[in-house]
Amino acid sequence: MLQDKAEKNPEIIGFACSYCTFKASEMAGSLRMKYPDGVKLVQVPCSSRVDPAFVIKAIFEGADGVFVAGCHPGDCHFIKGNYFTRRKIAALKEMFDAFSMNDKLRLFWVSAAEARRFVEKVTGMYNEIKERKNVRKEN
Amino acid sequence: MKTGIFICHCGHNIKHTVDVKKLSNFFKKYPGVTVSNDYPFVCSEPGQDMISESIEKQGLDRVIIASCTPSLHGELFKDLLKKSDLNPFLLRRVSIREHCSWVGDDIEINTEKARRLILAGLYSAAHYVPLEEKRVEVTKSALIIGGGVSGLSAADFLSKMGMQVYLVEKEAELGGHVKNLKNIWPARKDGKSIIDEMIEELAGRENVEIFASTTISGFEGFFGNYEVTLDTLEGEKKLTAGGVIIAIGFSPFDPRIKPELQYGKDKRIITTLEFEHNADTLQLPEKPRVAILHCVGSRDEQIGKPYCSRVCCINALRVGEAIKDKYKDSYVESFYMDVRAHPRGGEEYFEDTQEKGVLFTRANVAEINPSLTGIVIRGEDTLFGEIFEREFDLVVLSIGMSPPVDNKLTASLLKITLDKDKFFMEAHIKLRPFDTAVKGIFIAGSCSGPKDVEESINHGRASAVKLFGFLNLGYAYVDPFISYVDPKRCSGCRMCEQACVAKAIKYDEEKRVVHVEEAACMGCGLCNATCPSSAISLKGYIDCMIDDEISAFMEAI
Ligand SMILES: Cc1cc2nc3c(=O)[nH]c(=O)nc-3n(C[C@H](O)[C@H](O)[C@H](O)COP(=O)(O)OP(=O)(O)OC[C@H]3O[C@@H](n4cnc5c(N)ncnc54)[C@H](O)[C@@H]3O)c2cc1C
Ligand code: SF4
Ligand code: SF4
Ligand code: SF4
Numbered sequence: 001m002l003q004d005k006a007e008k009n010p011e012i013i014g015f016a017c018s019y020c021t022f023k024a025s026e027m028a029g030s031l032r033m034k035y036p037d038g039v040k041l042v043q044v045p046c047s048s049r050v051d052p053a054f055v056i057k058a059i060f061e062g063a064d065g066v067f068v069a070g071c072h073p074g075d076c077h078f079i080k081g082n083y084f085t086r087r088k089i090a091a092l093k094e095m096f097d098a099f100s101m102n103d104k105l106r107l108f109w110v111s112a113a114e115a116r117r118f119v120e121k122v123t124g125m126y127n128e129i130k131e132r133k134n135v136r137k138e139n
Numbered sequence: 140m141k142t143g144i145f146i147c148h149c150g151h152n153i154k155h156t157v158d159v160k161k162l163s164n165f166f167k168k169y170p171g172v173t174v175s176n177d178y179p180f181v182c183s184e185p186g187q188d189m190i191s192e193s194i195e196k197q198g199l200d201r202v203i204i205a206s207c208t209p210s211l212h213g214e215l216f217k218d219l220l221k222k223s224d225l226n227p228f229l230l231r232r233v234s235i236r237e238h239c240s241w242v243g244d245d246i247e248i249n250t251e252k253a254r255r256l257i258l259a260g261l262y263s264a265a266h267y268v269p270l271e272e273k274r275v276e277v278t279k280s281a282l283i284i285g286g287g288v289s290g291l292s293a294a295d296f297l298s299k300m301g302m303q304v305y306l307v308e309k310e311a312e313l314g315g316h317v318k319n320l321k322n323i324w325p326a327r328k329d330g331k332s333i334i335d336e337m338i339e340e341l342a343g344r345e346n347v348e349i350f351a352s353t354t355i356s357g358f359e360g361f362f363g364n365y366e367v368t369l370d371t372l373e374g375e376k377k378l379t380a381g382g383v384i385i386a387i388g389f390s391p392f393d394p395r396i397k398p399e400l401q402y403g404k405d406k407r408i409i410t411t412l413e414f415e416h417n418a419d420t421l422q423l424p425e426k427p428r429v430a431i432l433h434c435v436g437s438r439d440e441q442i443g444k445p446y447c448s449r450v451c452c453i454n455a456l457r458v459g460e461a462i463k464d465k466y467k468d469s470y471v472e473s474f475y476m477d478v479r480a481h482p483r484g485g486e487e488y489f490e491d492t493q494e495k496g497v498l499f500t501r502a503n504v505a506e507i508n509p510s511l512t513g514i515v516i517r518g519e520d521t522l523f524g525e526i527f528e529r530e531f532d533l534v535v536l537s538i539g540m541s542p543p544v545d546n547k548l549t550a551s552l553l554k555i556t557l558d559k560d561k562f563f564m565e566a567h568i569k570l571r572p573f574d575t576a577v578k579g580i581f582i583a584g585s586c587s588g589p590k591d592v593e594e595s596i597n598h599g600r601a602s603a604v605k606l607f608g609f610l611n612l613g614y615a616y617v618d619p620f621i622s623y624v625d626p627k628r629c630s631g632c633r634m635c636e637q638a639c640v641a642k643a644i645k646y647d648e649e650k651r652v653v654h655v656e657e658a659a660c661m662g663c664g665l666c667n668a669t670c671p672s673s674a675i676s677l678k679g680y681i682d683c684m685i686d687d688e689i690s691a692f693m694e695a696i
Binding site for chain 1: 208210234236238242243249252255256550556559577638640661663664667682685689690692693
């Protein structure tokens with residue numbers, strides 16, 4: 001068993017689109033849903049604003065995970081922004097794979113109405129990373 | 140730089156799980172911070188006074204308000220800066236309520252999270268520059284989609300106030316569901332007479348144009364000047380509308396979704412809507428045995444309809460009453476989960492119906508079996524915990540209100556959001572129940588969730604009042620968050636031009652650089668993330684702001 005003290009809590013940075021995921025996170029707050037404090041959001045007007053460089057920067061600065069979250073395909077407020085996001089993140093994921101860091105980057109679609117889904121997604125990611133992080137430490 | 144940081148307690152909402160004193164003390168000593176205060180209610184008048192006084196006395200050039208989420212009180216705080224002669228885009232809101240105090244319980248952990256959130260705001264705001272909002276003219280006209288009671292009531296108000304109204308109805312006739320309802324509760328009026336009255340009001344007005352048998356096929360542009368394409372019987376038609384009200388109503392729940400109800404397989408099983416239409420021609424014995432099922436297609440998690448439809452309990456009462464009035468010796472039994480007789484007078488009506496002899500059984504209906512002599516209902520009486528089995532001549536399903544059939548189509552055309560039940564979603568359930576997230580697009584009536592006639596009429600009028608306020612100003616400010624190009628950095632690769640969906644980027648053959656057409660830019664930032672030369676930036680979200688925000692979160696500054 002791991003000691004509580006030795007347990008490391010992950011830091012996760014999420015890029016959240018103003019029109020959907022950020023709204024879902026606001027609603028999650030209003031509904032007093034709980035999720036880990038390690039999750040912190042950067043608000044962007046559209047998921048397509050996320051430059052792969054931001055993701056890399058976050059990892060460089062020590063983030064254990066990064067997610068980019070936008071509207072479901074077809075629902076983008078800016079018509080097609082999320083399709084560009086999907087392509088970009090897919091390419092970035094390949095690079096992450098090459099460095100065995102595939103668990104550090106996620107892309108998810110969360111609409112403004114899906115507060116619960118937002119909480120489930122971020123908590124799920126957090127818990128998985130936390131588990132792996134602590135297993136690695138143990139070895 | 141002279142930054143003022145104002146940390147809100149929001150009564151207990153923030154203070155309860157964030158150590159606001161510790162935070163304000165920490166930032167007092169932070170480089171570049173001139174004022175750092177915590178205050179019980181920053182949005183209150185004294186709270187606002189404190190901020191404007193600080194701006195004026197200390198000459199602040201950045202204001203950080205750490206409080207509720209930025210979409211609340213946005214205009215209020217922007218106006219506050221304007222009044223204090225500070226450009227409103229030098230304000231940074233940090234959400235330490237919805238994103239911190241409400242989502243975690245531990246005060247120590249929350250305080251640390253809030254500290255980093257404020258830090259990120261502080262570093263990001265350091266790169267802010269004053270921005271100017273652009274003024275655009277607003278066309279004084281409204282597009283109303285859907286001609287049910289909610290759309291008609293919106294059309295009535297807006298046209299009375301002198302706005303040009305375009306009312307678009309998919310069906311050949313106006314009036315929606317109400318035109319076919321008899322004996323509407325509580326008005327006790329024929330639905331048609333209510334509709335006829337409303338249409339008569341509109342018919343005489345020159346500034347109302349009604350398009351029947353018409354749908355929307357194209358929708359572009361921004362608040363003040365939406366470009367709309369209509370698909371009418373005479374072909375395509377284009378118009379410009381300053382704002383929009385969506386009032387496309389509901390669709391009745393289709394009981395076939397629950398095969399155990401046997402609906403559609405036996406003529407003796409009908410819906411409240413069918414009862415409404417055929418009440419006079421129903422073939423019933425002299426002493427009919429009638430069962431009424433509440434909550435069909437409502438409060439049912441299994442089929443994705445967890446909500447209460449608000450009108451079905453009253454409808455069930457109306458059916459019971461109608462049968463009892465016509466057949467004194469009938470046996471009428473209502474099977475319910477709870478009787479939610481919502482509107483004013485509903486409870487009294489429930490009592491009256493009981494007095495008339497309608498029986499109410501709290502039950503889980505398990506099976507409905509048509510037989511030669513009748514329809515057998517088996518279930519459990521949940522008050523007495525007994526299994527029952529009874530035979531009826533007629534079963535009436537009190538169906539709920541489902542989202543309108545065109546919900547997805549309309550949402551994707553207008554770029555607005557549906558809620559989890561697939562009705563149209565309001566910008567804020569309490570504070571902005573008429574608005575969508577898109578400026579100038581409102582929702583009215585049952586398309587935003589089950590409502591009765593009175594509620595739909597009120598909702599329609601309220602949305603119309605809000606839209607009127609916007610249109611009547613005659614102008615609007617558009618967010619200055621658009622992209623711009625640094626021609627010295629631009630290599631002329633034109634990658635941004637290919638990416639931009641709005642076609643806002645233009646290439647100059649002579650200078651071999653691009654520029655952004657401000658009026659066309661939507662402010663998505665895609666070009667900013669695409670340019671390999673870092674030559675193009677989205678105002679308000681430039682690279683260094685986001686970079687520093689990340690660093691502050693990770694304490695790598
Ligand atoms: C069986 C039953 C009984 C009821 N009884 C009562 C009662 O006694 N008392 C009471 O207060 N309420 C009652 N109601 C509720 C009442 O019907 C609603 O409150 C009311 O119809 C809501 O009005 P609306 O304008 O929002 O929607 P609707 O009446 O649904 O009108 C929407 C209109 O939009 C049009 N439309 C749809 N899609 C499009 C599109 N894509 N483009 C253009 N137009 C479109 C439709 O054709 C329709 O004309 C009852 C409901 C049911 C089902
Ligand atoms: S500013 Fe926001 S957080 Fe502060 S008191 Fe007002 S509502 Fe609450
Ligand atoms: S992507 Fe950048 S460098 Fe290429 S044309 Fe656009 S602004 Fe210029
Ligand atoms: S911000 Fe979006 S709309 Fe504006 S120029 Fe860039 S890509 Fe085009």
